[in-house]
Amino acid sequence: EPARKEALPEQSVNDAQAACKAKVMFEFTAGNDEEIDLFVGDLVIVEYQSPTGWWVGTNVRTGQMGLFPGSFVEPSK
Numbered sequence: 001e002p003a004r005k006e007a008l009p010e011q012s013v014n015d016a017q018a019a020c021k022a023k024v025m026f027e028f029t030a031g032n033d034e035e036i037d038l039f040v041g042d043l044v045i046v047e048y049q050s051p052t053g054w055w056v057g058t059n060v061r062t063g064q065m066g067l068f069p070g071s072f073v074e075p076s077k
Contacts, residue, residue: 020046022073036066
């Protein structure tokens, strides 16, 4: 029996923090399949900010989603 896909309440708990935009200030080259490449000036939609300093987001230019160092970006309005 296929698993039912339902919206989980946990996914919407951090909406206020989630999906902010950030501008890339420093180039970053992905070191593995979980990370994404960033070029200076790229815009990233930030989905999650980990206390470890690694953030999760989508690079608007490439469409790639994955991990990147939060210190390499600056929040954008």
